[in-house]
Amino acid sequence: MVVKDKVFKLLYDVEKPGRYIGNEINMIKKDPKKVDVRFAFCFPDVYEIGMSNLGLKILYHLLNEREDVYCERAFMPWIDMQKRMKKEGIKLFSLETFTELDRFDILGFSLSYEMSYTNVLKMLELCGLPLESQKREKGMPIVIAGGPCTYNPEPLWEFVDVFVIGEGEEVILEIIDLFKRYKFSNMTKKEFLFECASIEGCYVPSLYNVEYNKDGIIKSITPVSENVPKKVRKRIVKDLDTSYFPTKMITPLIEVVHDRITLEIFRGCARGCRFCQAGVIYRPVRFRKAEKILQYAKELVENCGCNEITLVSLSTSDYPDIDKLAREILKFAEEKKVNISLPSLRLDSTSLDLLKEVEKVRKPTLTFAPEAGTQRLRDIINKNIKDEDIYSTVKLAFERGFQNIKLYFMLGLPLEEDKDVLGIYTIAKNIREIYKELGFKKKVRITVSTSFFVPKPHTPFQWEAQDSIENMQRKMKLLKENLKRVKDVEYSWHDFYLSKLEAVLSRGDRRLSRVIKGAVALGCQFDDWGEFFDFSKWEKAFVGENIDWKFYSDRKRDFDEVLPWDIIDTGVTKEFLKKECLLAYEAKTTSSCFERCMGCGVASFRGGICVGK
Amino acid sequence: MLANRYRFYFSRDLPAAFISHLDMTRLFERLFRRLNIKLKFTQGFNPHPKIVFILPMPVGLCSKEEIFEVECEQELENSIIDSFNKVLPEGLKMLKVELATDKIQVSDMYYQCFVEVEEEFCKYFEEFMKKNPAVKKEKEGKVTIKKIFDFLLNYECEREDKTVKISFHINVLNGSYIKPEDILREFLQEYNIECRIVKVERVKVNYKRVI
Ligand code: SF4
Numbered sequence: 169m170v171v172k173d174k175v176f177k178l179l180y181d182v183e184k185p186g187r188y189i190g191n192e193i194n195m196i197k198k199d200p201k202k203v204d205v206r207f208a209f210c211f212p213d214v215y216e217i218g219m220s221n222l223g224l225k226i227l228y229h230l231l232n233e234r235e236d237v238y239c240e241r242a243f244m245p246w247i248d249m250q251k252r253m254k255k256e257g258i259k260l261f262s263l264e265t266f267t268e269l270d271r272f273d274i275l276g277f278s279l280s281y282e283m284s285y286t287n288v289l290k291m292l293e294l295c296g297l298p299l300e301s302q303k304r305e306k307g308m309p310i311v312i313a314g315g316p317c318t319y320n321p322e323p324l325w326e327f328v329d330v331f332v333i334g335e336g337e338e339v340i341l342e343i344i345d346l347f348k349r350y351k352f353s354n355m356t357k358k359e360f361l362f363e364c365a366s367i368e369g370c371y372v373p374s375l376y377n378v379e380y381n382k383d384g385i386i387k388s389i390t391p392v393s394e395n396v397p398k399k400v401r402k403r404i405v406k407d408l409d410t411s412y413f414p415t416k417m418i419t420p421l422i423e424v425v426h427d428r429i430t431l432e433i434f435r436g437c438a439r440g441c442r443f444c445q446a447g448v449i450y451r452p453v454r455f456r457k458a459e460k461i462l463q464y465a466k467e468l469v470e471n472c473g474c475n476e477i478t479l480v481s482l483s484t485s486d487y488p489d490i491d492k493l494a495r496e497i498l499k500f501a502e503e504k505k506v507n508i509s510l511p512s513l514r515l516d517s518t519s520l521d522l523l524k525e526v527e528k529v530r531k532p533t534l535t536f537a538p539e540a541g542t543q544r545l546r547d548i549i550n551k552n553i554k555d556e557d558i559y560s561t562v563k564l565a566f567e568r569g570f571q572n573i574k575l576y577f578m579l580g581l582p583l584e585e586d587k588d589v590l591g592i593y594t595i596a597k598n599i600r601e602i603y604k605e606l607g608f609k610k611k612v613r614i615t616v617s618t619s620f621f622v623p624k625p626h627t628p629f630q631w632e633a634q635d636s637i638e639n640m641q642r643k644m645k646l647l648k649e650n651l652k653r654v655k656d657v658e659y660s661w662h663d664f665y666l667s668k669l670e671a672v673l674s675r676g677d678r679r680l681s682r683v684i685k686g687a688v689a690l691g692c693q694f695d696d697w698g699e700f701f702d703f704s705k706w707e708k709a710f711v712g713e714n715i716d717w718k719f720y721s722d723r724k725r726d727f728d729e730v731l732p733w734d735i736i737d738t739g740v741t742k743e744f745l746k747k748e749c750l751l752a753y754e755a756k757t758t759s760s761c762f763e764r765c766m767g768c769g770v771a772s773f774r775g776g777i778c779v780g781k
Numbered sequence: 782m783l784a785n786r787y788r789f790y791f792s793r794d795l796p797a798a799f800i801s802h803l804d805m806t807r808l809f810e811r812l813f814r815r816l817n818i819k820l821k822f823t824q825g826f827n828p829h830p831k832i833v834f835i836l837p838m839p840v841g842l843c844s845k846e847e848i849f850e851v852e853c854e855q856e857l858e859n860s861i862i863d864s865f866n867k868v869l870p871e872g873l874k875m876l877k878v879e880l881a882t883d884k885i886q887v888s889d890m891y892y893q894c895f896v897e898v899e900e901e902f903c904k905y906f907e908e909f910m911k912k913n914p915a916v917k918k919e920k921e922g923k924v925t926i927k928k929i930f931d932f933l934l935n936y937e938c939e940r941e942d943k944t945v946k947i948s949f950h951i952n953v954l955n956g957s958y959i960k961p962e963d964i965l966r967e968f969l970q971e972y973n974i975e976c977r978i979v980k981v982e983r984v985k986v987n988y989k990r991v992i
Binding site for chain 1: 795796797799801803804807808810811812813814815820830840841868870871872897978979981
């Protein structure tokens with residue numbers, strides 16, 4: 169029986185069978201026999217999360233533009249489906265043609281968050297393939313991986329053949345060309361990997377040796393031969409207007425997390441918050457022209473039929489004339505009963521008006537991310553929001569009828585004192601006070617959420633220690649006790665252990681690959697899902713490898729320490745990061761790239777707003 | 782403004798049968814938008830078109846003919862059926878459209894369930910049915926008990942190769958009816974039989990037209 173029939177028989181007994189049927193609007197249909205390369209885009213989480221990922225959609229359609237390639241998709245099956253598949257002897261399959269993944273040429277994993285690492289291994293396991301790159305011979309799929317997590321690829325080094333560093337739109341096509349030469353000749357896998365290493369943006373971990381000092385700190389990272397680059401430089405798309413963007417985008421049949429059209433209006437962020445990795449790795453800022461955005465928006469509505477379009481970027485207010493653009497989209501969207509949403513908008517009176525006009529159907533919720541409770545700490549992290557701004561905007565918002573205010577903060581930032589923790593309480597209290605003074609009768613909802621600071625590679629805080637679990641607990645309780653005294657305030661906090669593991673994995677080195685494998689063997693998967701995450705299993709896996717996880721999370725590093733991700737060159741220099749870190753220690757802020765260039769180093773890419781600076 | 786209520790007839794087979802009821806509504810809304818057909822939207826905070834399915838379609842149910850009604854702010858040509866069939870995902874097929882001047886109610890319907898199961902299934906099933914069984918359902922703490930034969934006009938159980946086909950003719954009384962899946966579940970529980978559903982299909986639905 170073909171896999172498809174076998175799969176359909178399982179679907180009467182599993183949760184959300186719509187996850188496993190493919191068949192979406194604008195799904196690409198090809199004859200697999202007529203292509204040279206079969207590529208499976210693998211997303212290590214459930215369908216509803218994977219299908220909300222814009223990167224997946226861009227690469228899926230880009231690859232399928234090529235006649236010689238068929239790109240299909242595979243997601244992580246939910247536990248119930250995994251069990252059924254195992255019982256029936258069905259390997260992980262693609263949604264386009266229900267082909268088992270071990271029959272593909274290339275498996276391309278998207279690494280969006282560290283907590284999905286165990287799922288990557290689990291997916292390989294579900295394909296029946298050996299986990300280790302070394303054990304996969306020619307004829308078995310080549311495993312590549314891309315996405316923001318590859319900026320520290322080391323924890324997965326044993327399992328992935330090639331990491332794509334940076335924006336994949338161009339690199340991926342070069343890899344495929346090379347792959348075709350490999351497939352249709354007697355080139356060995358080793359030769360293939362060597363040649364891959366010379367494609368800019370490709371990191372082939374097996375071609376580097378890592379040596380350690382006695383204290384466990386890395387001594388050196390060296391390429392195995394002279395032809396292998398000493399550092400791997402990220403790839404970027406220089407010009408968003410000429411780069412590929414699909415307007416006949418695959419549109420799910422079942423409800424997914426972001427169930428709407430996503431249209432990227434610009435890439436990068438010019439603000440330079442010192443904890444933020446996206447702000448570094450997506451540099452420089454590159455805008456897409458308004459005419460292009462407008463044209464894409466129209467085509468997308470026509471081709472997908474969605475009732476909502478969201479304009480995405482890291483900081484929407486920084487798009488020049490965002491008002492004008494949003495209103496122009498609104499003109500045709502309104503007529504078609506399509507809503508617009510504008511996430512990551514900095515809030516002030518103009519943007520409030522815009523929000524009211526544009527996001528007509530939303531429950532009016534205002535979201536603020538001051539990140540820290542006091543001006544001092546906000547200066548330390550270079551978050552350019554003043555208390556007065558928050559208060560004046562909140563007042564305006566209340567006057568305009570908003571009744572839900574959401575506030576996001578981080579606990580455990582470098583140099584944080586209890587005063588800063590209590591500052592969060594003060595902000596919440598003052599906001600409640602403002603509401604009361606305005607004399608409104610209706611109920612107001614103020615939600616305070618805190619996450620814990622996770623030091624991330626390639627940021628000015630990459631050397632910092634993360635708070636200990638005890639400290640996290642103490643600060644959370646301190647805040648909680650105080651917030652209890654404020655009316656209408658709800659407080660939620662992020663899981664301590666989840667933040668801990670994220671810190672360990674994001675700054676991990678090669679030795680963690682064994683730990684991850686051990687964790688999978690102990691049953692870890694879907695770590696990002698509260699109901700499955702079990703830190704004790706991870707602890708066991710660390711013990712099994714004789715590794716103290718605190719070494720990765722709770723330890724402050726010296727500026728001159730060799731870091732596992734030093735092999736990756738984001739364009740932003742280490743000197744710049746260090747300078748920023750030192751400025752943080754003095755609570756001195758840095759201006760944004762719009763005001764003046766701070767010389768971070770990325771200008772060497774000659775793209776976006778850095779040109780001419 | 783002009784608003785016409787149209788009645789669309791369509792069929793649903795695998796794989797589209799695994800789309801939930803809510804997702805079906807969303808899917809059709811999107812397709813209407815893609816085909817540039819102006820629907821009438823509800824007023825208020827969260828406007829949405831009123832796409833009303835005459836019968837709910839549980840996840841997994843195939844059907845030869847289903848109906849939804851929708852109000853349009855324009856007149857529709859019959860060619861709309863072809864346009865729909867060009868954009869519908871596999872498994873869904875538009876059959877016909879008519880202007881809905883009357884109202885319709887379901888009078889009775891025919892189902893077929895195909896299950897993969899051991900030899901003796903039909904024998905036990907007959908035995909079970911002879912006992913004039915009932916279906917118990919709990920919803921939000923409320924238990925409803927329906928006697929199967931109050932709704933069941935006829936049934937038949939026969940083996941076809943590896944699968945067993947069970948046909949049901951079900952009566953709708955005051956808008957209430959009994960689901961074949963529930964009958965099967967009740968039976969399987971009582972007899973502690975494991976079986977695997979291969980297909981559940983609504984083969985025919987009869988309607989009464991009322992004015
Ligand atoms: S080179 Fe200058 S303008 Fe460009 S991203 Fe770096 S600091 Fe900003």
